[in-house]
Amino acid sequence: MVMTDDIFCQKVTKESTKEDKPMDKYFCNPCGYTYDPEKGDPEHGIAPGTAFEDIPDDWCCPICGVSKDMFMKAGTN
Numbered sequence: 001m002v003m004t005d006d007i008f009c010q011k012v013t014k015e016s017t018k019e020d021k022p023m024d025k026y027f028c029n030p031c032g033y034t035y036d037p038e039k040g041d042p043e044h045g046i047a048p049g050t051a052f053e054d055i056p057d058d059w060c061c062p063i064c065g066v067s068k069d070m071f072m073k074a075g076t077n
């Protein structure tokens, strides 16, 4: 009945997972508008802190109106 080793293993592996991964900015390819996940797009129903991946597919660029798939991931620095 010695089953404690498994529990110790799980605790060790959990420490190596990073939880606060920075969210990526995306920019609109046609017009250059940048979506900042920290700011969101409150005027169009996107709350601050929303990752680009979590924006509904019917969201469009607030500047030029293209759909999400015209956006490119921006460099993080």
Ligand SMILES: [Zn+2]
Pocket (backbone or CB within 6 Å): 028, 029, 030, 031, 032, 033, 061, 062, 063, 064, 065, 066
């Ligand atoms: Zn645009």
